[in-house]
Amino acid sequence: MSFHEVEIERYPLLKNFPYTLALASKMAEVVRMKDLQILHVHYAIPFGAAALLAKQIVSERDLQVVTTLHGTDITLVGNNASFKPVTTLTIEKSDAVTAVSHFLERETRSQFGITRQIDVVYNFTDPRRYENEVPPCIPRKCHTEPATLIHISNFRLVKRIGDVIRIFARVCEELDARLLLIGDGPEAPVAEMSARELGVRDKVSFLGVVDRVAPILKDVDLLLLPSATESFGLVALEAMTSGVLVIASDIGGIPEVVEHGVGG
Numbered sequence: 001m002s003f004h005e006v007e008i009e010r011y012p013l014l015k016n017f018p019y020t021l022a023l024a025s026k027m028a029e030v031v032r033m034k035d036l037q038i039l040h041v042h043y044a045i046p047f048g049a050a051a052l053l054a055k056q057i058v059s060e061r062d063l064q065v066v067t068t069l070h071g072t073d074i075t076l077v078g079n080n081a082s083f084k085p086v087t088t089l090t091i092e093k094s095d096a097v098t099a100v101s102h103f104l105e106r107e108t109r110s111q112f113g114i115t116r117q118i119d120v121v122y123n124f125t126d127p128r129r130y131e132n133e134v135p136p137c138i139p140r141k142c143h144t145e146p147a148t149l150i151h152i153s154n155f156r157l158v159k160r161i162g163d164v165i166r167i168f169a170r171v172c173e174e175l176d177a178r179l180l181l182i183g184d185g186p187e188a189p190v191a192e193m194s195a196r197e198l199g200v201r202d203k204v205s206f207l208g209v210v211d212r213v214a215p216i217l218k219d220v221d222l223l224l225l226p227s228a229t230e231s232f233g234l235v236a237l238e239a240m241t242s243g244v245l246v247i248a249s250d251i252g253g254i255p256e257v258v259e260h261g262v263g264g
Helices: 003-010 013-034 044-057 084-093 102-112 127-132 161-172 188-197 234-241
Strands: 038-042 064-069 096-099 147-152 177-182 204-208 222-225 245-248
Touching: 013 044, 038 044, 044 064, 044 084, 064 084, 084 102, 096 102, 127 234, 147 161, 147 234, 161 177, 161 188, 161 222, 188 204, 222 234, 234 245
Parallel strands: 038 064, 064 096, 147 177, 147 222, 177 204, 222 245
Antiparallel strands: none
16 A cells, blocks of 8 residues: 555545645636635535635635534534544634534534634525425325325434334324435435335335425425434424424424424
């Protein structure tokens, strides 16, 4: 194994380094072309880091960088030992930093020792999008029965897809219901297998990745979000914007979105 290969194995950040440099170069190009004064980037890694490099490239300008933290860049990717120094530098050197929840702000300070100001700006939705969308054709659509439950995620372990299916199976013991699963990811086969084992596969529809969820939410009664952790839970906000009740874990930033006994 070469020295280069050893270094990449030790420091995973190096695998993404060429991409980050290319991103920074493109950002600098756009800044000059459009005469921008502010770059607002989402996620400290890689976009925040790339924006700071772009700021150095266009050093003749007083370019300001605003970095918004969303969650995985703090609790997962950014907290990796190889990424942590870059994440810390990005947060400290950005001209302004925002987080999508007070939970995430506290996590950032705790995990990275950050003392600078971090403004909490919640995610939001545009209600007009949810009022004007026309529902698409959904398998076995019915406005009264069966009751329609939905889960939307990237189907990763943290989303607890197995629990989604188990919850749905218990619901089916009490009433006629169906479950819509939107998204895809490594835990999708787990959902399929669990649904078959629990005898509810015929009541579960796998819709895959969907560009717009607003039309589908119009025909839904309940959103299930039993995540192990969430920095905010945007899907819960989208559901409530459509008038859909939410059953979610009382964890992370979710209580800042779902008011217990009111929206879910």
